[in-house]
Amino acid sequence: xxNHHIALIPGDGIGAEVLPPALQVLEAVGRRHGFGLxxxxxxxxxxxxxxxxxxxxxxxxxxxxDKDAILLxxxxxxxxPDHVSLWGLLxxxxxxxxxxxxxxxxxxFDGLDSPLxxxxxxxLVVVRxxxxxxxxxxxxxxxxxFPDEFAVQEAVFTRAGVTRVLDYAFDLAARRGGRxxxxxxxxxxxxTLPFWDExxxxxxxxxxxxxxxxxxxxxxxxxFVLDPARFxxxxxxxxxxxxxxxxxxxxxxxxxIAPSANLNPERAFPSMFEPVHGSAPxxxxxxxxxxxGAIWSAAMMLDHLGHPEAARDVxxxxxxxxxxxxxxxxxxxxxxxxxxxxxxxxxIL
Amino acid sequence: xxNHHIALIPGDGIGAEVLPPALQVLEAVGRRHGFGLxxxxxxxxxxxxxxxxxxxxxxxxxxxxDKDAILLxxxxxxxxPDHVSLWGLLxxxxxxxxxxxxxxxxxxFDGLDSPLxxxxxxxLVVVRxxxxxxxxxxxxxxxxxFPDEFAVQEAVFTRAGVTRVLDYAFDLAARRGGRxxxxxxxxxxxxTLPFWDExxxxxxxxxxxxxxxxxxxxxxxxxFVLDPARFxxxxxxxxxxxxxxxxxxxxxxxxxIAPSANLNPERAFPSMFEPVHGSAPxxxxxxxxxxxGAIWSAAMMLDHLGHPEAARDVxxxxxxxxxxxxxxxxxxxxxxxxxxxxxxxxxIL
Ligand SMILES: CC(C)[C@H](C(=O)O)[C@@H](O)C(=O)O
Ligand SMILES: CC(C)[C@H](C(=O)O)[C@@H](O)C(=O)O
Numbered sequence: 001x002x003n004h005h006i007a008l009i010p011g012d013g014i015g016a017e018v019l020p021p022a023l024q025v026l027e028a029v030g031r032r033h034g035f036g037l038x039x040x041x042x043x044x045x046x047x048x049x050x051x052x053x054x055x056x057x058x059x060x061x062x063x064x065x066d067k068d069a070i071l072l073x074x075x076x077x078x079x080x081p082d083h084v085s086l087w088g089l090l091x092x093x094x095x096x097x098x099x100x101x102x103x104x105x106x107x108x109f110d111g112l113d114s115p116l117x118x119x120x121x122x123x124l125v126v127v128r129x130x131x132x133x134x135x136x137x138x139x140x141x142x143x144x145x146f147p148d149e150f151a152v153q154e155a156v157f158t159r160a161g162v163t164r165v166l167d168y169a170f171d172l173a174a175r176r177g178g179r180x181x182x183x184x185x186x187x188x189x190x191x192t193l194p195f196w197d198e199x200x201x202x203x204x205x206x207x208x209x210x211x212x213x214x215x216x217x218x219x220x221x222x223x224f225v226l227d228p229a230r231f232x233x234x235x236x237x238x239x240x241x242x243x244x245x246x247x248x249x250x251x252x253x254x255x256x257i258a259p260s261a262n263l264n265p266e267r268a269f270p271s272m273f274e275p276v277h278g279s280a281p282x283x284x285x286x287x288x289x290x291x292x293g294a295i296w297s298a299a300m301m302l303d304h305l306g307h308p309e310a311a312r313d314v315x316x317x318x319x320x321x322x323x324x325x326x327x328x329x330x331x332x333x334x335x336x337x338x339x340x341x342x343x344x345x346x347x348i349l
Numbered sequence: 350x351x352n353h354h355i356a357l358i359p360g361d362g363i364g365a366e367v368l369p370p371a372l373q374v375l376e377a378v379g380r381r382h383g384f385g386l387x388x389x390x391x392x393x394x395x396x397x398x399x400x401x402x403x404x405x406x407x408x409x410x411x412x413x414x415d416k417d418a419i420l421l422x423x424x425x426x427x428x429x430p431d432h433v434s435l436w437g438l439l440x441x442x443x444x445x446x447x448x449x450x451x452x453x454x455x456x457x458f459d460g461l462d463s464p465l466x467x468x469x470x471x472x473l474v475v476v477r478x479x480x481x482x483x484x485x486x487x488x489x490x491x492x493x494x495f496p497d498e499f500a501v502q503e504a505v506f507t508r509a510g511v512t513r514v515l516d517y518a519f520d521l522a523a524r525r526g527g528r529x530x531x532x533x534x535x536x537x538x539x540x541t542l543p544f545w546d547e548x549x550x551x552x553x554x555x556x557x558x559x560x561x562x563x564x565x566x567x568x569x570x571x572x573f574v575l576d577p578a579r580f581x582x583x584x585x586x587x588x589x590x591x592x593x594x595x596x597x598x599x600x601x602x603x604x605x606i607a608p609s610a611n612l613n614p615e616r617a618f619p620s621m622f623e624p625v626h627g628s629a630p631x632x633x634x635x636x637x638x639x640x641x642g643a644i645w646s647a648a649m650m651l652d653h654l655g656h657p658e659a660a661r662d663v664x665x666x667x668x669x670x671x672x673x674x675x676x677x678x679x680x681x682x683x684x685x686x687x688x689x690x691x692x693x694x695x696x697i698l
Contacts, residue, residue: 139540191488250571
């Protein structure tokens with residue numbers, strides 16, 4: 001039997017409440033599809049930061065390096081600044097393991113209300129560049145505290161970094177509906193984004209089976225609201241991909257259940273899977289967190305580990321529980337606890 | 350009688366079709382409220398660029414400098430790259446005349462369909478920083494054409510530049526509902542946006558009558574879809590304000606009629622008023638362009654020129670024509686021509 005070694009990082013708040021349901025689901029499909037999981041648990045979190053002064057140990061990445069994948073709950077705690085929790089854990093893992101693709105599927109499920117009158121059949125994937133671009137460490141401030149103070153921040157787009165994520169996106173589009181949209185703003189941001197556009201045209205020419213176009217991010221955000229069903233694969237820089245994936249999830253009525261995969265497609269390093277939702281300190285500890293984001297992220301992990309049928313079983317079960325039952329956690333308007341909802345999903349599975 | 354000297358720049362495409370209706374409306378309210386307009390017409394456009402090699406003459410800004418305001422139609426023409434049309438006309442005017450506030454009101458009008466099931470009473474203003482930030486000339490490329498090619502672009506946020514637009518936004522919030530939301534992404538973009546956040550806190554303390562909060566741009570974009578009615582004044586950087594204003598207009602069902610004002614609040618230089626829509630080459634020349642964006646922009650100009658009652662008459666007439674008639678141009682689902690629609694609006698006025 002294939003066995004996969006998974007690093008579990010529950011993190012903070014509801015992170016610890018959504019990973020156990022995801023593991024139950026993984027075990028259930030593993031039995032059916034003939035693979036097993038060995039899990040190692042890491043307490044890396046804001047709680048650890050408050051106790052020991054660091055989100056993770058200094059050799060944190062080395063401890064994860066030999067794992068087949070990382071499943072993360074959520075990170076964030078009132079009183080710990082975002083830049084500590086993110087740049088002390090999430091972003092170092094993304095960058096240290098060259099997880100340069102951030103994949104965020106968005107679907108309108110039957111049984112979930114979209115806020116749009118006519119969302120249509122939304123089924124798109126945002127492919128976000130995940131290690132360079134606008135999220136750069138390069139920059140700083142001059143004249144701190146004086147009237148002439150200013151801050152600069154350098155966005156950096158490399159040919160290699162953009163090309164690899166574009167190739168991933170074009171390949172994905174070829175396997176899906178054959179259409180790709182690139183998010184740009186080359187009319188206003190005149191150095192990095194014209195370069196992005198050129199590389200899109202170059203990679204587009206290398207993928208003749210894919211029809212592609214590009215939209216400025218302002219117009220694209222509007223079109224996500226006006227006609228989300230027309231999109232298939234949407235590729236964007238680190239910042240644009242971040243904005244568009246949250247927006248698309250809101251449009252699909254699924255912001256609380258959205259999953260994400262931080263992929264190193266070459267498998268030189270472990271990839272990381274995490275729900276898009278945060279640690280939700282307001283509801284943590286009450287057993288009512290929605291486990292769907294974590295479960296859907298676990299399905300993406302299965303796909304990455306080479307078990308696409310098992311992954312499909314999980315997403316089919318998610319679709320079925322939403323379409324055929326009214327069991328819902330409070331975030332989706334129901335009264336079920338995390339455990340009740342998970343039980344129902346396991347039955348359907 | 351007060352007289353104002355207005356520079357008219359119809360630009361390209363439907364730009365030339367939407368300014369005459371705006372002028373008819375301005376004349377009508379001018380008669381009622383006792384002011385007159387003298388207009389000077391400028392043919393600056395992509396057409397001029399194709400003919401003479403430049404969007405405007407070299408001394409273009411000097412020719413506008415003594416005007417009381419600028420009313421612009423739309424710029425853009427197939428075959429003329431965006432960076433030529435924008436950086437050859439629009440952006441030099443915004444920057445050269447220190448129009449550091451870009452003001453974009455968004456309302457859900459009775460009689461216009463929002464794509465949202467429950468948009469509620471959306472009535473918000475996006476205040477966008479308009480001359481610095483992410484739209485910066487600083488940057489370039491190294492190793493052009495080689496595998497190690499890369500591009501950098503520097504976002505620049507100055508204390509003076511951010512403070513003045515925040516003060517404008519806080520003052521506006523104090524005159525409106527007393528609430529302000531700042532768009533940020535200081536968790537990911539760690540040099541410029543933490544500085545922005547600090548300045549928001551500083552200016553917030555100086556405006557105790559205004560309740561303010563901040564949201565990361567990804568979450569904020571989602572909230573614009575999930576609950577747009579909760580926002581009053583939203584302030585953002587050049588890029589974030591651009592994205593949010595298009596998104597909000599889409600949510601309100603009014604993307605084709607959205608107006609904007611590029612303001613130099615100190616009145617050291619003329620301000621510029623322009624509909625958000627583009628030159629729409631696909632429908633240009635057919636007399637069916639929707640003049641509402643230009644008319645609403647003209648109303649913002651009246652407000653800036655010191656005629657708030659006249660401005661209100663115009664926006665009241667817009668609301669009335671939408672609520673009480675079904676006369677609409679094709680973009681809003683009707684069959685009226687630009688002239689028929691304008692006549693109806695003038696009757697109501
Ligand atoms: C055309 C473009 C440069 C411009 C901008 O982003 O400023 C437009 O989108 C706008 O909002 O006026
Ligand atoms: C928390 C933040 C830095 C992060 C990001 O923008 O990458 C989050 O929004 C996400 O999308 O995973």
